[in-house]
Amino acid sequence: MSAPPRDPKRWLVLVAVTLAFLPVVIDMTVLHVVIPTLTQSLGASGTEVLWIIDIYPLLMAGLLVPMGTLADRVGNRKVLLSGLAIFAFASVAAAFSTSAAMLIGARILLAFGGSMIVPCVLGIIRRTFEDADERAVALGLWGTIGSAGAALGPLAGGGLLQHFWWGSVFLINVPLMLVVAPACYFLLPRKEATTPGKWAFGQALLLIAGMISLVYAIKAGFGGSKPLAIILPILAFGIAMLALFTRTQLRSDNPMLDLTLFSRPAIVAGIIMALVATAALSGVELTLAQELQYVIGKTPLEAGIFMIPIMVAAAIGGPIAGWLSNTFGLRRVATLSLLLAAGSLAYLGCADFRAPGFDVPAALAVAGLTLSTGLTASSIAIMGSVEPEKGGAAGSLEGTGYELGSGLGITLFGVFMASVFGRAIEMPPDLALPLAEQARRSIGDTYLVAAQLPGEQGAALIAAGKAAFSAAHVALLSVASAVIAALAISVYVLLARYRPIGGAGH
Template sequence: MSSAPLATNRWLVLIAVMLAFLPVVLDMTVLHVAVPTLTQSLNASGNEVLWIIDIYPLLMAGLLVPMGTLADRVGNRRILLTGLVVFGAASAWAAFAQGSVTLIAARVLLALGGSMIMPCVLGIIRKTFEDDGERAMALGLWGMVGAAGAAVGPLVGGALLERFWWGSVFLINVPVMLVVAPACHVLLPRVEQTTPGKWAIGQALLLIAGMISLVYGIKAGFAGKQPLPVIALVVVLGIALVTLFVRKQLRSPEPMLDLSLLSHPAIVAGLVMAIVASGALAGVELTLAQELQYVLGKTPLQAGVFMIPIMAAAAVGGPVAGYLSNRFGLRSVATLSLAISAGALVFLGYRDFHDPGFLVPFVLAVLGLALSIGLTASSIAIMGAVDASRGGAAGSLEATGYELGTGLGITLFGVFMSGVFSRAIELPSGLPPALAEQASRTIGDTYIVAGRLAGAQGAALIEAGKAAFTQTHTVLLTTAATVIALLAIAVFFTLAGYRKRPDARH
């Protein structure tokens, strides 16, 4: 079968794969608001809750590249349809899990299904849209779904938990999959261009183990919840496994992942942009959510309403990026979006949210729009640097960047926030040492300790925590702005020849 059906139905195909992608990104953030309910309903320990949340991004980070290259070998359609079935079944299993261990196992299966879906979506877009302009717009729409899904995840979770039990945050995926899977089955061609060669399952397992060890070691190290020797052992093991994987790729006549992809400056620039922009977006949302609730005293729903500008603007950033890239060139759009993001972060870092006026919502919208444009620009850079047969592998690399960026962004923002907060807080006198140590960890701990104290002393502690978090907010957002500004400069030089190279698509 030729690619004619794809060309004829390309926009229907795009709608189908975007709907397939939406539940995967929703699951990245929808569970955060359900943690208190989960803990009580399942009687889960702190360690079990950690694994329930972390096992999904940890496994996704390790599975995306192997699944993307497998899709290049056997076809995106087959892997996508399998992923949809697995994800739907795992969602139903997770919704009715009766214990923590069962839910962790269901999250493992969710990660497996999600890792099949994500790279295939990008690979199918690459094969469906051969025209550079149309592909930029298609990737922009895809970026809109990704940004909007991740942004509204907590709102969706909160709305469901107000009326239903905690399993509803998973069960909502099932009807979506029941619609999307048949649509993809009908719309996607049964024959497609693939990359010859066998899929080395041993190499895939090596990469998965290495990525999980590295990511877990980094997160545990920054969180400071594991002994240093254990962290060092896990990180060294991860580095050794990833190094062995790279050596096998370089020596194998049929490598699972063609590392020559990383020889393209556009792909490298796109990956770094994906990691930094997704991490910044996730970290900023985490910081704002805490500031709004702890310092300003807003309810979760009020905090969500306050953050609507950043979410709404992020949702439309994708199509805007596609249009602007076609009009002004990828280099200019990518660089300017990062520079504007840095400026917006500096403004928000020094702004008093007690009196937001018009400027704070406006700048929040500018930040969401600029970061979303930066994310989509990274997709255009990566997918425009390879031919269609390697779209799955390139897409999996990009999706891995998103996973690592989001996961590490939340971790780094959270750990940095805790470190700055503990140095900034001025505790009231008379606190017992144990309570003082706990109260200085995070503003959440400050509130917990304040609840155990007498009225005046508890109120004084809360005020100290609010003042410290305001300082933390300024340092955190200013530091993030500096990193993004440096990235803008690097991207400007890295993408200097992007449009000039005659082989930009190979």
């Protein structure tokens, strides 16, 4: 049987859909540097600020799979163009929000549009690149956009704030959408092979309710922001909804999501890689930024410059992963990249950031490169294991892994750091108990308490906080290294029989 003809516009299609993906990724991180200014401008409370930040990834985690399966039913082109329109409108609404409630509403719309864009982008790449080797390269370039966008978010937000008001960080999406939407309209084929059957709206509601409840309960539980009396019922509700959704899928003649996808080891391996690698990358970057500023005393700009190696290496890891996978095989590349990532994190745990020399930037670059390679390998494994008409559903599963990894990774890393920090810090003598309890919460609280104390006592508390945070950072990197090493072994086993659909594989 002869291979289907290759689309002569396939690389232009790749450019268009990856650019459509860029604003979605930027919006995941762009608010990190804008929050202080935004809070003052809108008079937002602490609870409102948390919802402004969390509502976007929370809803995305719940909506990605339903939107991906919808795209498989009605076509990626229709859903993608609708998502671009919603995202552009929501960006304008967010930019000109006059209250915290209005901004939260706009962020809900942004999540709705973004959840339509992400699985469609991956589904279109799967349909456009039938050849497995070309698809690996295409997914590598897509991964570069994802890594670069996440790194660009805080930098773009900080740069815009120096010259414009906080809403400008959302308006930057609009010109790009005005270019990308027409390009997608004309480049993407109007006729697509779709999955038969109707999209089950009731099943989608079960999945959305279950995922959002489960993720919220986990984040709130580990973050300690809500009492157990509130968290446990939400957790139970989420588990019940997901159990009912699973039961419905298994019994339905028209299931919304093909659960047999989870019987394919490469897809399971890809989802786990996406979740763990994203969690490690986001968590390590967050704690490293705190170490550089709180312990070593670098300014935010100096800390950003220090972290350039991990950001740049992460951005170029995608295409390198595609080429390496085609040359040496996905199983070897995925396993070796994760083992090298584990080694680099273990080394960073023992390194002296005050005298970095050449070895610390090199280790940071290795960590960024190998974790990014692992993320691209997860895309190749997932998208190479499904037929083109199931690309949207598979892409949504991968996207859910990214969202859960990013959101839960930061939460879990933060809770781990706080726990180790609280036990490691040695309080100066004669410090009042309420102040000591506050100082144990985090190194940020340590600095706040120290500002209220006399000179020598305050300096002693800060010194104790720095020592405790460094100890916690070492423990965190050691645990992250062990987890990724264990993941490498699991991936090696799960990818033993991997053969991509559309190519011979390795």
